[in-house]
Amino acid sequence: MRNPVLGYLLLAPTVILLGVLVGWPLIEAVVLSFNQFHPLTRQPNFVGLRNYAEILTEEEFWNAFKNNFIWLAGSLVLQISLGVALALMLNRSFPGRGLARTLILFPYLLPVVVAALIWQWMLDPLNGVINAGIEGFGLPAVDWLGEMPEAMIAVITVGSWRAFPFVVIAVLARLQSIPAELYEAAEVDGASAWGRFWDVTMPQLGNVLFVVVLLRAIWDFREFDLLFLMTGGGPLSGTTTLPLLVYKEAFEVFQTGRAQAIAVVMLLVMAVLIAFYFALSRRGGTIDEA
Amino acid sequence: MRRGNFLTRLIWGLFVWSVVGTLGFPLFWMLSTAFKPPTEIFVSPPTLIPVSPTLDNFVRVLNETRFVTYFWNSLVVATATTALTITVSTLGAHAMVSFRIRGREMVGKVILLAYLLPSTAILIPIYLIIARLGLTNTRFGLVVAYTSLFLPFALWLMRAFMSGIPREIEAAAVIDGASRMRAFIDVVLPQAVPGIITTGVFSFILCWNEYLYALVMINNDDIRTLPTGVMGTLITGYSIEWGMVMAAAVMMSLPLLFVFLFLQRSLVAGFGAGAVKG
Numbered sequence: 001m002r003n004p005v006l007g008y009l010l011l012a013p014t015v016i017l018l019g020v021l022v023g024w025p026l027i028e029a030v031v032l033s034f035n036q037f038h039p040l041t042r043q044p045n046f047v048g049l050r051n052y053a054e055i056l057t058e059e060e061f062w063n064a065f066k067n068n069f070i071w072l073a074g075s076l077v078l079q080i081s082l083g084v085a086l087a088l089m090l091n092r093s094f095p096g097r098g099l100a101r102t103l104i105l106f107p108y109l110l111p112v113v114v115a116a117l118i119w120q121w122m123l124d125p126l127n128g129v130i131n132a133g134i135e136g137f138g139l140p141a142v143d144w145l146g147e148m149p150e151a152m153i154a155v156i157t158v159g160s161w162r163a164f165p166f167v168v169i170a171v172l173a174r175l176q177s178i179p180a181e182l183y184e185a186a187e188v189d190g191a192s193a194w195g196r197f198w199d200v201t202m203p204q205l206g207n208v209l210f211v212v213v214l215l216r217a218i219w220d221f222r223e224f225d226l227l228f229l230m231t232g233g234g235p236l237s238g239t240t241t242l243p244l245l246v247y248k249e250a251f252e253v254f255q256t257g258r259a260q261a262i263a264v265v266m267l268l269v270m271a272v273l274i275a276f277y278f279a280l281s282r283r284g285g286t287i288d289e290a
Numbered sequence: 291m292r293r294g295n296f297l298t299r300l301i302w303g304l305f306v307w308s309v310v311g312t313l314g315f316p317l318f319w320m321l322s323t324a325f326k327p328p329t330e331i332f333v334s335p336p337t338l339i340p341v342s343p344t345l346d347n348f349v350r351v352l353n354e355t356r357f358v359t360y361f362w363n364s365l366v367v368a369t370a371t372t373a374l375t376i377t378v379s380t381l382g383a384h385a386m387v388s389f390r391i392r393g394r395e396m397v398g399k400v401i402l403l404a405y406l407l408p409s410t411a412i413l414i415p416i417y418l419i420i421a422r423l424g425l426t427n428t429r430f431g432l433v434v435a436y437t438s439l440f441l442p443f444a445l446w447l448m449r450a451f452m453s454g455i456p457r458e459i460e461a462a463a464v465i466d467g468a469s470r471m472r473a474f475i476d477v478v479l480p481q482a483v484p485g486i487i488t489t490g491v492f493s494f495i496l497c498w499n500e501y502l503y504a505l506v507m508i509n510n511d512d513i514r515t516l517p518t519g520v521m522g523t524l525i526t527g528y529s530i531e532w533g534m535v536m537a538a539a540v541m542m543s544l545p546l547l548f549v550f551l552f553l554q555r556s557l558v559a560g561f562g563a564g565a566v567k568g
Contacts, residue, residue, distance in 0.1 A: 006470050007389025014382030014445060015397065021438035022404045025415035032414065042418070086309065094303035100310045102554060106317055109546055109557075111499040113517040114539040117525075118316045121323065121532050129319060132335050161313070222408030225501045229521070243410040250414050251506060263411045274406045281402070 033264045037256035044257075051261035060237065061245065061262065068221065068241040070152060071159070075220050076213060078160035083167020084209070088201075090168065091175045101172075108165035116229035119158045120145070148238040151231050155239055159226055163219075167212055174208040175201070211280065218273050222266070242266040324348070324536040331533050347537035351524075356511065357538060360519030367429050367515060368497035371436040375444040375493050376486060383448035384474060384482075388457060398449065404442035409502065412438070417506055427510040435503045440496050444489050451485025452478075488556040491549055498545060516542050 033051055035044035055061045090101055107115065122129050123144040131141040144154045178201065186196045224243040227233065233240035233248065240248070242262060249259035323331060325343040351357050386394045416435055417426075425431030455478060463473040501517040508514055514522065520542060524535045549557065 004389055004391045007385045007391040010381040010385035010389070011391065011394070011397065013378045014385075014441075017378060017437060017441055018397075018400060018404060018445075021416070021434070022407070022412070022442065023400075025412040025419065025438070026407070028415040028418070029412050042421075086313075089306045089309065092302065094299065094306050096303070096307065100306065102550060103310060103314050105550070105557065106314070106546075109495055109499075109549075110317075111501075111517060111542055111546075113499070113501055113521060114320070114542055115316075117520075117535055117539050118320045121536065122316060122319060124532075127332050127334075127336075127532070129336050136335060161316070164313075218406050222410060224410055229501070243408065246410050246413070247502075256414060260414055263408075263414070266408065267411045270406075270408060274403065277406065278399075278402070 029260055029267075030264060032257060033260040035257050047257065051257045052265075055258055055261050055265070061265075063237055064240050064242050064245040064262075067152075067237075067239060071156060071223070071227070071239070071241055072217060072221050074152070074156035075159045075163065076216060078156060079163040079167055079216065080209070080213060082160060083164040083212075084171055084205070086164065087168045087171035087175060088197075090172055104168055105165050107162050110162070112162070112225040113229060115158065115162055116226060119154075119161075120230060123154055145231050146235055148235060151235055151239050155227055155230050158230060159220065159223065162226065163216060166216065170208055170212045171205060174205060178204045211277075214273060214277050214280065218270065218277065221270055221273065242269075320536050320539050323532055324540045326533055328531065328533055347531075347533040348541065351534050351538045351541065355523045355534075355538070356514075356519065357516075357541065359512065360514050360516045361541070363429060363513060363519075364498055364515040364517075367432045367436065368494050370429070370433045371440065371497045372490050372493040374433065374437055375441045376448075376490050378441060379444040379448040379489065380479075380482065380486060382445055383452040384478060386449055387452040387455075388460060388478070401442050401445045401449070405446045407442075409439055413502065413506065416503070420507060426507055427513055429513060431507055432504060432513075432515070435507060436497050436500060439500070439503065440493050443496070444493050447489045447492065448482075448485060451488070452482060454485075455481045484556065487553065491553050491556050495546065495549065 032044065034046060034048060036047045036051070037044050086104065090097060090104070094100075123131075125131060125141060125143045125146065128144075130144070135141055142150055145151050182200050182204075183196055186200050191199060222243055223241070224247065227239055227241060228244055228247065231239045233244040243266070246259045246263045246266070249255045249262060322338065322340060324347055325345070326337075326340045327342060327344045327346060330337060330341060382397075385391065386397060416438055420426055420431045420435060423431075423434075425434060459481075460473050460477050463477045464470060468476065499517065500515075501521075504515050504518045508518060511519070511522075520535075520538045524531070524538055
């Protein structure tokens with residue numbers, strides 16, 4: 001259509017804000033990683049690749065790197081299996097299904113601080129309801145957030161509890177668009193319920209699951225709030241992931257340049273996931289020109 | 291789908307509800323603890339439903355902490371950010387969808403990239419920018435930071451909604467002699483309202499919940515928002531008053547309850563358009 005001037009005018013605030021608030025900080029992020037930064041004078045001092053050389057030879061970094069992948073893999077497995085199982089359950093009608101669907105959304109939208117507080121209270125070693133339950137079975141109490149690997153198991157559980165509703169919504173939407181004829185045909189052919197699930201449902205879910213796993217991986221890899229609030233990265237550095245290490249370097253020991261170098265490495269790792277998502281969206285064609 | 295008899299349906303329903311109930315238990319536990327008096331909180335084994343329910347925890351949070359100040363700050367920051375991101379993203383999305391201007395695909399890609407970017411990567415530069423502008427410890431500074439965080443998401447969502455609006459109507463209005471701006475205001479905008487509400491709801495929730503940037507940018511207690519304020523005042527030292535903490539958690543979640551009661555449809559629409567479509 002005509003009148004492109006108005007178009008540019010309407011787009012201008014978007015371009016300016018994205019440039020100033022995302023583009024510029026991103027460039028500065030990379031520049032800072034080559035500098036040493038004095039916390040008081042805020043004067044950068046160019047040091048070349050020294051920050052990178054330092055962090056890549058320190059065990060602290062590789063520990064966080066490893067933790068990041070343990071956290072990611074654990075969360076993905078748990079939230080995807082939980083989410084798919086629940087989507088399958090909610091796909092069949094039962095009394096109160098509408099209400100159940102609404103309730104399911106709560107953990108996803110709850111403030112992360114609230115989620116962390118509830119679970120800290122439930123996991124409290126002395127008075128927590130979870131240990132009360134465990135002791136009810138005659139088993140010894142567990143110091144959930146103070147020991148390894150218990151702390152990692154706990155944060156993965158809580159993280160998955162927060163994230164699974166997203167999986168439910170995505171999978172449920174897809175399930176409801178599977179034509180009923182496919183199931184009828186399979187039933188006529190004598191397929192069992194299990195056979196119908198593997199031969200009809202799963203292939204149809206393949207695509208949406210791939211997208212969901214990728215998106216969740218991008219979001220969970222960078223998770224800071226939950227881990228920081230639940231364990232502070234502890235015990236020792238047992239649950240310290242890369243985002244937590246960035247925070248500690250920058251705001252606890254004031255090594256801004258090193259913190260930024262870690263952030264850039266994290267960004268490069270994530271770039272692989274993001275590139276995957278881009279490739280996928282181009283092929284699917286649903287993102288550009290939807 | 292097969293229709294089972296009444297009994298199998300009942301058993302199935304009970305089974306699914308027990309799973310949903312287990313997943314919802316933490317929420318129930320928050321409510322239950324919030325209404326318990328301090329003595330009952332440490333009873334072993336714990337009581338599921340408060341035996342002697344009380345509002346004391348709520349009263350004490352309101353009277354003994356600065357909860358109201360934090361709540362107000364959260365409200366101001368979330369509302370201002372939402373208003374800003376909605377305005378910019380509605381105009382921007384319209385420009386990208388209905389004008390054939392150069393670089394619009396490029397802008398679309400940049401938006402997706404910005405949306406997927408981890409916030410910790412640009413936390414330090416954003417902090418430095420805010421500090422240089424002298425905006426640390428101001429609500430405005432937080433609004434700037436949150437715009438950086440959530441504008442890409444709002445743009446992404448609005449663009450998905452805008453491309454769902456049939457363009458023929460707008461074209462017809464223009465042919466009938468309306469200017470492009472008039473056509474936008476009179477024809478496109480009314481149709482975009484559901485998308486705007488959804489985007490607004492999600493922006494508001496994201497701002498309301500945000501923790502990391504608030505932690506880094508604000509160390510003046512008058513300006514603190516709920517997440518950092520509640521963590522700072524109620525989680526201290528060795529004796530945590532869990533009744534008060536849970537009461538604060540309940541009150542912090544109230545806007546969410548409002549959304550669930552009145553704007554539920556927008557939530558589902560948002561999941562459909564922004565998050566899953568890709």
